[in-house]
Amino acid sequence: MIVVTTPTGNIGRQVLANLLRDGESVRVIVRDPTRLPAQVRDRVEVVRGSHGDADVVNEAFDGAAAVFWLVPPDPTAEDLKASYLEFTQPACDAFVRHQVQRVVGVSALGRGTAPALAGNAGLVSLSLAMDDLIAATGVSYRSLALPSFMENMLRQVAAIRAQGMFFLPLDGDRRLPTCATRDIAAAASRLLADVSWSGLESVPVLGPEDLSGNDMARIMSDVFDRPIRFQQVTEEQFRATLAGQGQSTAMIEAMVDMMRAKNNGLDNAEPRTPHAASPTSFRRWCEEVLRPAVLG
Numbered sequence: 001m002i003v004v005t006t007p008t009g010n011i012g013r014q015v016l017a018n019l020l021r022d023g024e025s026v027r028v029i030v031r032d033p034t035r036l037p038a039q040v041r042d043r044v045e046v047v048r049g050s051h052g053d054a055d056v057v058n059e060a061f062d063g064a065a066a067v068f069w070l071v072p073p074d075p076t077a078e079d080l081k082a083s084y085l086e087f088t089q090p091a092c093d094a095f096v097r098h099q100v101q102r103v104v105g106v107s108a109l110g111r112g113t114a115p116a117l118a119g120n121a122g123l124v125s126l127s128l129a130m131d132d133l134i135a136a137t138g139v140s141y142r143s144l145a146l147p148s149f150m151e152n153m154l155r156q157v158a159a160i161r162a163q164g165m166f167f168l169p170l171d172g173d174r175r176l177p178t179c180a181t182r183d184i185a186a187a188a189s190r191l192l193a194d195v196s197w198s199g200l201e202s203v204p205v206l207g208p209e210d211l212s213g214n215d216m217a218r219i220m221s222d223v224f225d226r227p228i229r230f231q232q233v234t235e236e237q238f239r240a241t242l243a244g245q246g247q248s249t250a251m252i253e254a255m256v257d258m259m260r261a262k263n264n265g266l267d268n269a270e271p272r273t274p275h276a277a278s279p280t281s282f283r284r285w286c287e288e289v290l291r292p293a294v295l296g
Contacts, residue, residue: 003027003067005051008035014185054090061098066192069105075247084126095139104191107143113269122257140198147177147267150285165229169238169259172214176267177206183278204276223286
């Protein structure tokens with residue numbers, strides 16, 4: 001039995017689809033089961049509730065061999081330590097109580113980098129602390145060490161459509177890895193179904209190439225057959241954008257800290273190896289996902 005958290009989220013739903021395609025036995029934790037497609041509800045066991053709740057995870061992890069773990073982001077949270085670590089603690093207790101064998105978690109790049117980077121990197125720092133909390137239980141754990149997602153660009157569809165521009169608080173020539181969520185889900189699914197591994201390890205998913213904002217703009221210009229331009233924004237402008245989206249002060253500062261660390265090379269510390277690469281290129285993702293979203 002494999003337990004999947006966030007089965008209606010962008011990554012979790014793809015993990016769930018992969019596991020069902022491969023004939024795995026799956027149990028899901030979901031607040032609202034009606035958000036699951038009917039054909040999925042008929043093929044999984046459903047535990048209703050939040051996976052931050054002790055009663056829910058104790059029910060869900062009973063008899064489970066493996067768990068897919070993802071802390072859902074809460075853009076309005078005022079206490080981010082609680083939203084990551086206190087949220088995860090009941091699951092850690094349940095991993096031990098129910099002798100879960102393997103856990104695969106969604107985390108971030110940055111482990112092993114200088115404290116000035118990883119120690120003050122906002123959401124990245126919290127993700128790494130979450131990894132440490134899970135590892136301390138003694139469960140075999142694979143932490144998916146991830147850069148920024150290509151899907152983050154979907155937040156800028158309106159600006160790309162209306163202005164032919166997208167905006168980030170990054171140097172336009174800073175080349176960084178980026179990955180598609182389909183590749184994250186594929187890596188997670190493989191690990192969840194594989195009973196052969198044990199111990200602790202980070203598994204980077206880096207996409208096939210490092211790209212800067214200017215590189216992305218050139219690719220998008222080719223795909224859209226119109227000029228698309230990248231514009232670096234200041235941290236204050238970035239803060240204002242996030243505040244306009246209703247994000248909490250704590251979340252805004254965590255996002256600013258994370259982007260500053262990335263701009264200072266946090267995501268470049270992981271060696272780019274064939275093992276760390278994932279197949280979906282930014283060009284392919286733009287053709288298959290971003291272009292249809294922009295064109296409507």
